[in-house]
Amino acid sequence: MRRAVVVGGSFGGLLAAxxxxxxxxxVVVLEPDALDVEGAGPGAPHRRQLHALLAMGHRQLERWFPQITDDLLSGGARLGTGAAIQFYVDGTLKAPVHDAQMIGTTRTFLERVVRQRVRSLPGVRSVAGRATGLIVREGRVQGVRFTAGGNEAEHELDADFVVDAMGRSSRLGAWxxxxxxxxxxxxxMRVDLGYATAxxxxxxxxxxxxxAHSSPGPSTNYQPALSEPGALVAVEDDRWAVVIAGYADYRPTRDPVAFLARMRRCVSPLQEVALKCELASGVETFHFRESQRREFTRLTRFPGGLVALGDAVATVNPIYGQGLTLATLQASSLAAHLRSGASPHEPARGYFRRVAVVVDAAWQLCTTADLAQPHITGPYPCGYPVLRWAADRITEASVTDPEINRTYMDVVNMVRHPRALTHPRTLLRTARHLLTR
Structure with missing residues (x-):
């Protein structure tokens, strides 16, 4: 290709570039927001919230930016392994996965390091502007229209290939x-989740x-008020980043006193930080109303030279931490599609089929869990009661059985497909474990 344009310069857009x-x-990255030194522009208010880079996301990031883990660690990020990664269900610490790895960092720092790597690539440049539409001719997208500098005059940027990385508020459908x-x-699927980070x-x-991560489970009927959901991560600048979450009327507020009170009702690591550590920031809140996915594979007509990536394709309940990892896997799907020899000028059906596998897996995992919340009323998939019962039993077994927990955490970390939890070996081991108990 002569020129490719990425509309949106956040995490997904940087990976696409x-x-x-x-x-x-x-490669032109068209980004309307002037990102400050913290990497948090006005267009992404959730950037300052605690984000997770799951194990598969970490692998893919290292694939595209070799030794980026070293860059992150030299800047103060922390690498957790084995018992340093603690997951609690209903207040009980789960069996450890001894070779597990997760990196502790804020999204703003992670994005800043990725942006530095991308900017150093030959042939990649940024253009400050707000995309206003597509240039479509002869059955394919041939460029992007945009405005710049607060001026209403439109400019045109021709392209062989365009990536929509505009995020959840993507205007691609209207275009x-x-x-x-x-x-x-x-x-x-309406979720009505609120979360707060300090x-x-x-x-x-x-x-x-x-x-350290805490979530409600089967023994509390997944009610946050009975098992306070939250997480803490050791991040750069010798800080703990802490997030507290809740649904509907139990959403957290910006009140630091209430935030600390909820931390003291959570699992012991969050209690200890609440009691011993001084707040280094205010409390930032965010309201996530609903999970969404755009079904590109259902379209019978689609122009060539165009794909969507990241939150422009799907946004799922952030309590499961899948967003950044979904973006890395979609970027790898784009590379696989282009390496297959597919013409960038033709409809990217192969790309969207690959992405659908990843997105559908994340959607299945999070929506099945979300439907356990009393305030969420559906839609329920066929056979949901059986799925819910089996998922609860596997969750219970994963608390104390190391092998089941390894499979469980591989699915949570998007290393394995959710179908791994319904493999006969996993189900048989779960049954044996529960009978023994």
């Missing part, structure tokens, strides 16, 4: 319809902990 650098002479093409169908000064407390 990295992939396209291997296939295009000129397609304006150009005479159908918009992808949108699946929704940072604390980190000292010598919890020397063996990098990540």
């Amino acid at each position: 990295r992939v396209l650098a291997d296939f295009a002479e000129d 397609l319809e304006h150009a005479g093409w159908p918009a992808p169908a949108l699946d929704r 940072s604390f000064h980190r000292g010598s407390e919890l020397p063996g902990t990098v990540i």
